[in-house]
Amino acid sequence: MTSEDERFNFNLSLSLSRFFFVSSLSHGSEQAGSLGNCDSFFLLIFFFPIDCGHSVNLRFSIVVLEFEFSGNVSKPCSQSENAIAGSVSLSSDKAVHELLQSPVQSSDDHLMEFSEALRTVAKALRQAAEGKASAKAEAAEWRRKYELERERNLRLEHKEQLFLENQKDLDDVRTDNPANQPALSNEKSERCCAKNGICSHEVLKDGRSDPDSPTVRKASFKLSWCCKGEQSDQYKHDVVSFEKGNITTAERSSKQISLKWESCPKTVLILTKPNSVSVRNLCTEMIRWLREQKKLDIYVEPRVRGELLTGSSYFNFVESWKDDEEISSLHTKVDIVITLGGDGTVLWAASMFKGPVPPIVPFSLGSLGFMTPFYSENYKECLESVLKGPISITLRHRLICHVVRAAAKSDQETKDQILVLNEVTIDRGISSFLTNLECYCDNSFVTSVQGDGLILSTTSGSTAYSLAAGGSMVHPQVPGILFTPICPHSLSFRPLILPEYVTLRVQIPSNTRSPAWASFDGKDRKKLEPGDALVCSMAPWPVPTACLVDSTNDFLRSIHEGLHWNLRKVQSFDGPRDT
Ligand SMILES: NC(=O)c1ccc[n+]([C@@H]2O[C@H](COP(=O)([O-])OP(=O)(O)OC[C@H]3O[C@@H](n4cnc5c(N)ncnc54)[C@H](O)[C@@H]3O)[C@@H](O)[C@H]2O)c1
Ligand SMILES: Nc1ncnc2c1ncn2[C@@H]1O[C@H](COP(=O)(O)OP(=O)(O)OP(=O)(O)O)[C@@H](O)[C@H]1O
Incomplete structure (x- = not known):
């Protein structure tokens, strides 16, 4: 060691930081035994709170003592990120000597191990901080969307209210058959969907059309929830309420839904x-x-219109559509859909509305x-009562499905739903092979289906x-x-x-x-290749x-009459009895 080598200047930096990242422990060791090659080293002290405080930001602290050697090899001391550093200079040779006695070179292995551990800690801390930042950004984005949506709804609601008031005046003038007129409430408040029930513009608004222009041709209606004849204009999105620390069931979700026309279906x-x-x-x-x-306007499928016109030119008034684009806007024109057929025709009708x-x-x-x-024999009475309203309806939920190909980078990449x-x-x-399907529910693994399918x-x-x-x-x-699995090759797959x-x-x-x-x-059978997936959730548009x-009543009647559910001869009374 030369005299120059001995002229060490020590910077003792004290770094205090809750979240800081040590990317590497700078410890020159190319020439073991030569302090001249050792730039600096860290001494880290971890402070853990003994009891986990009720605070998200009290975790643990790390104190870093960073020793920098600046002698003939003079390099800048690396600063720890976020570090609050105080420097203490030790210039005395004695102090240098004492410090050099510390087993710097002999503890290489430990330091390397320690450095690895620190890297792991640093990585975890970095990930936590990044996660928090991205969650914050996401929350801000949702808040922005919520504010926009709320503003838009308020505007729409205001316009709709004005529109309904005008519409009522128009309807009063136009109606030539008062017997068919549904009971319209005089209460202005009943016309506003925000107060009571759900109005049709909320259910049937066209996502593509200008939200500021209400659909003029559509009849408006209101949905309300009632139970055993008792009518309640209140509807709740939340089944459960939470007030003053008590959880209560606010509304029974399975109340019968009633549809009341606010203007005549046309x-x-x-x-x-x-x-x-x-x-x-028929x-x-x-x-x-x-x-x-x-006096209703009537739409049919192009095939049916052709058939009608072949029979008679009387049916010239019947309207239809030319292409898929017109089909996609049908819901903005049509007040009621009538199906003549079996369940398959109802499925067909639902599939026309995306x-x-x-x-x-x-x-x-x-x-x-x-x-x-509905029975076709008495279609006139049925339709009279439907057009007049109110009618009970079943809101049948649908599933929305996406096929995600193996090549797609994210589930959002697939547009077809x-x-x-x-x-x-x-x-x-x-x-002829068993299917093997890996099923996940909200990213939690459910099971592997090995059988005919799912x-x-x-x-x-x-x-x-x-x-x-x-x-069930x-x-x-x-x-x-x-x-529901299809023929699973397992004894326990319920x-x-x-x-x-x-x-x-x-x-x-x-x-x-x-x-x-x-x-x-x-x-619409679609092939799913290895690596492909099918993603499915509840659709926002029920039928x-x-x-x-x-x-x-309709459900029970259909399982009794359609499936003869639990049909069994009643046991005779004559025979052994409990005494
Ligand atoms: N093994 C089976 O039972 C089986 C096999 C294939 C398809 N299907 C069903 O057929 C449906 C397609 O119906 P389709 O009419 O286009 O084909 P389809 O003409 O082959 O009719 C299938 C039968 O299922 C009945 N059906 C349809 N939907 C029903 C429902 N929700 N509740 C009770 N019965 C119902 C129909 O009335 C018909 O009798 C599929 O969605 C599927 O549920 C059943
Ligand atoms: N408008 C339509 N255009 C094309 N196909 C249709 C249409 N309506 C129904 N279908 C198809 O015709 C098939 C039979 O229809 P549907 O189930 O209504 O009659 P069904 O078989 O006689 O009745 P059920 O199923 O009660 O026995 C179904 O596959 C359905 O998808």
Whole structure:
């Protein structure tokens, strides 16, 4: 060691920081034994609070003592990030000597180990800080969106109120048949959806149209929740309330929903099962009656319009559409959809609406008819009462499904979304191998399905394919998603019912033996290759179907009459008895 080497200047830096990151422990050791190659070293002291305080920001502190050697090798001392550094200079040779006695070189291994541990701590701290920052940014973004949405709704509400007032005056002048006029409340407050019930512009507003211009042609209606004849104009989004520290059930979610017209329905869309003579005849008769007696505008499918015009030019007034774009705006024109067929025709009707769906009145001209409570024989009385209102409706939830291809970087990358009223099925298709499907619920692993496949069903679909695969029958007004395996090769795989707010992901493992197939309400089969996934959650647009009596009565009648549920001969009374 030269005399120059001995002229060390020590900077003793004291760094105090709650969150600081030591990226590397600077400790020159290329030439062991030569202090001249040692730039600096750290001494770290961890302070842990003994008791975890009730505070998110009291964690632990680290004190760093940083020793810098500045002799013939003079390099700047690296500053720790966020460090509050105080420097103490030690210039005496004695002090230098004493410090040099510390086993700097011999503790290389320990320091390396210590440095590794510190890196891990630093990484964890960095991740925590980054996570917090991104959560803050996300919260700010949501707040901004909420404010925008609230402002927009307030504006819309104001316009709608003005519009409804004008509309009432117009309706009063225009109405030529007062018997058909639904009871309109004089109360101004009843016209405002923000106060009581949900108004149709909230349910059926067109996302693409200008929110500031209310849809002029649509009849407006209001939904209210009632129970056993008792009518309540109150509706609650929250089933549970939390006031003054007490949790209470605020509203029963499964109350019967009632639809009351606020202005007369003017436009009807009629959808029919193809290739049926009885359906075609009924459709022709119904169109005449609706036009002549009810003065309604009528839409049908292009196929049906062609058939009608082939029969008679009288049906020239019947309207239709040319392309998908016109179909996508149908919900802004149509007040009621009438279906003539079986459950398949209701599914067909629902599939035409990729967003909000107008109320559907389903007439039974099929064999089973779970969702078709109206009898075609007395269609006039049924339609009279529907057009007059109020009517009980079942809000049937739908599932929104996305196929996420293996190549997609995120779930959002896939634009195509498919809405199902019954179910989405992922099965083995024509393959003779077992399907292997990895299922996740809100990113938690649920299970691996090894069998013929899996059905993700709505509660409306619970009486369809899911029932056949052993799933429970569920009242259609219950919000939930049924998770029903198809022929699982396991003794213990029972079906599940999950809450409506979850997102399910069915992943085809990349090492699977064969692809899987997804089908949507029994249609649109799509191949799922290894690595692809199907993501599914509750859709924001339910399908409102008119009830003959009410949701519960119609449901019980359909499982009794349609499936002969629990039909058994009653046991005779003559025989052994308990005494
Ligand atoms: N093994 C099965 O039970 C099985 C197999 C395939 C498809 N399906 C069902 O068929 C549906 C498609 O119906 P479709 O009419 O287009 O095809 P389809 O003509 O093959 O009819 C299938 C049967 O399912 C009945 N059905 C449909 N929806 C129902 C519901 N919600 N509740 C009770 N029964 C219902 C129909 O009335 C019909 O009898 C699919 O969504 C699926 O649920 C069932
Ligand atoms: N308007 C339509 N256009 C094209 N296909 C339709 C239409 N309506 C119904 N379908 C299809 O026709 C098929 C049969 O319809 P639907 O279920 O209504 O009659 P069904 O089989 O006689 O009745 P059920 O299912 O009660 O026995 C279904 O697959 C359905 O998707």
